[in-house]
Amino acid sequence: MSQTTVRQAANDWDKYIRDLQRSTVVDQSESQEEKLKRIKRLEANDEEWFKYYFPNYYSSEPAAFHKASTKRIMNNPEWYEVRAWSRELAKSARTMMEVIKLAMTKKKRSVLLISASKEAATNLLKPYKLNFENNNRLINDYGNQETYGFWEESKFMTKMGCSFVAIGAGQSPRGFRNEEVRPDVVLMDDFDTDQDCRNSEIVDNKWEWFEQAVYATRSISKPMLVIFCGNIIAENCCIKKAIKMADHHSVVNIRNKDGKSSWPQKNTEAMIDRVLSKISWASAQKEYFNTPIIKGKVFKKIHYGKMRPLREYKFLVAYTDPSYKKRGDYKATVLIGKWRDEYHVIKIYCDQVTTSEMLDWNYEIMKWVNGAVPVYFYIEWPWIDESLKMEIKEANKRHGISIHPKPDERTKPDKYHRIESALEPLNRMVKLIFNEAEKETHHMCNMEGQFLALSPTSKANDDGPDAVEGGKWVVDQKTVSDSSQIDTIENYKVNSKRY
Numbered sequence: 001m002s003q004t005t006v007r008q009a010a011n012d013w014d015k016y017i018r019d020l021q022r023s024t025v026v027d028q029s030e031s032q033e034e035k036l037k038r039i040k041r042l043e044a045n046d047e048e049w050f051k052y053y054f055p056n057y058y059s060s061e062p063a064a065f066h067k068a069s070t071k072r073i074m075n076n077p078e079w080y081e082v083r084a085w086s087r088e089l090a091k092s093a094r095t096m097m098e099v100i101k102l103a104m105t106k107k108k109r110s111v112l113l114i115s116a117s118k119e120a121a122t123n124l125l126k127p128y129k130l131n132f133e134n135n136n137r138l139i140n141d142y143g144n145q146e147t148y149g150f151w152e153e154s155k156f157m158t159k160m161g162c163s164f165v166a167i168g169a170g171q172s173p174r175g176f177r178n179e180e181v182r183p184d185v186v187l188m189d190d191f192d193t194d195q196d197c198r199n200s201e202i203v204d205n206k207w208e209w210f211e212q213a214v215y216a217t218r219s220i221s222k223p224m225l226v227i228f229c230g231n232i233i234a235e236n237c238c239i240k241k242a243i244k245m246a247d248h249h250s251v252v253n254i255r256n257k258d259g260k261s262s263w264p265q266k267n268t269e270a271m272i273d274r275v276l277s278k279i280s281w282a283s284a285q286k287e288y289f290n291t292p293i294i295k296g297k298v299f300k301k302i303h304y305g306k307m308r309p310l311r312e313y314k315f316l317v318a319y320t321d322p323s324y325k326k327r328g329d330y331k332a333t334v335l336i337g338k339w340r341d342e343y344h345v346i347k348i349y350c351d352q353v354t355t356s357e358m359l360d361w362n363y364e365i366m367k368w369v370n371g372a373v374p375v376y377f378y379i380e381w382p383w384i385d386e387s388l389k390m391e392i393k394e395a396n397k398r399h400g401i402s403i404h405p406k407p408d409e410r411t412k413p414d415k416y417h418r419i420e421s422a423l424e425p426l427n428r429m430v431k432l433i434f435n436e437a438e439k440e441t442h443h444m445c446n447m448e449g450q451f452l453a454l455s456p457t458s459k460a461n462d463d464g465p466d467a468v469e470g471g472k473w474v475v476d477q478k479t480v481s482d483s484s485q486i487d488t489i490e491n492y493k494v495n496s497k498r499y
Contacts, residue, residue, distance in 0.1 A: 026140040079247055111185040124166065294453070320380065331355075
């Protein structure tokens with residue numbers, strides 16, 4: 001580490017201490033009786049306790065998942081919980097507040113904090129130590145916790161009688177105990193790393209170490225609390241193994257199943273949009289949606305090229321995948337044409353939007369084509385239900401144009417195998433071409449990310465590839481069937497002819 005980096009880190013911690021001291025002012029006029037009454041009231045309510053003693057951490061009202069998790073942690077001395085929470089959802093901060101309260105109220109006495117390395121674990125333990133040293137409200141109500149002879153960065157003992165020890169993966173925790181008390185709290189935080197998860201043998205060895213060297217340090221007759229914090233960063237990782245063993249686990253993404261912020265009190269939609277716009281779709285899925293992406297298992301790369309003038313396509317297909325099965329899924333609409341033996345994906349829409357916004361894409365396509373070539377509008381069946389019919393009716397009225405997409409009524413086989421069998425050979429032979437003019441749009445970025453993430457075991461969204469497969473299928477059917485079987489819009493124009 002360079003001297004500049006060391007100085008910056010020191011300055012950051014100095015600022016942390018100053019902010020901590022400023023935020024935890026105490027009422028010097030409070031009588032001893034009032035103080036004891038207040039402490040008793042706060043200890044009876046976890047959220048009020050956190051809010052009073054940690055105002056710099058408790059800067060936003062917690063979400064329901066925060067409160068539910070804390071209730072389980074604080075009410076079950078013998079407990080094993082996994083928090084697979086996205087970045088920016090305060091999993092480490094909330095864990096720290098809970099554990100410090102358990103220590104201050106003498107409910108827990110021996111804490112092991114474990115991370116991927118000794119350095120990482122020590123850094124995660126540092127806020128605990130600094131709060132004991134500089135949090136004026138904790139000191140005022142529970143006394144100065146610093147002890148002599150056992151007050152180091154990676155291990156210390158409070159005067160309330162609780163020890164804290166930081167260790168890294170693979171380091172022996174055997175023998176760590178507070179007098180007769182074996183570890184009764186084990187905190188696993190960011191235990192998985194990207195590099196480790198690339199090697200299944202390393203993951204298995206780390207998990208074996210946790211079960212045998214860490215978990216087995218406990219006393220059988222005394223209750224122990226295990227909290228596993230982290231993101232699901234790989235298909236094979238320790239936190240997924242922990243989920244199988246836990247009494248309870250929660251997987252919380254930056255956005256919920258409805259596509260909205262899971263913690264709106266802190267993270268607004270605009271803030272989330274801003275952050276996600278600056279990273280790739282694959283990175284966003286991994287860091288904020290607990291969906292690790294292994295690129296290129298099926299589609300190694302996407303091919304881009306210049307599209308032909310619209311008049312050179314005999315017809316075009318606009319195919320929509322509405323993805324109503326899970327709220328918050330991506331919706332996708334693609335405009336596809338065939339030129340010689342190539343399939344050209346000319347317009348791409350792929351995003352988390354409302355049904356109304358999804359339908360608007362069809363009108364944008366119609367106006368963009370502007371009558372240069374027939375366009376056939378299709379939508380995945382069975383999603384033409386009464387509510388969608390009403391949405392289409394309203395959209396037709398709103399745009400002053402009549403579009404009635406035809407359902408894709410085929411009985412579809414398994415989605416993964418259908419997409420893989422229909423599109424992978426075309427892509428491998430460079431016969432599936434995406435419009436290079438669309439390459440930098442966020443819709444195409446989403447589409448490309450979903451193609452590259454496709455695999456038999458991936459939980460990543462695949463609505464974009466599903467729409468492309470549907471459009472390609474309709475193109476093939478139209479090529480060999482009577483055109484009278486397919487609804488068409490061919491004569492609509494709005495302004496000058498394109499191309």
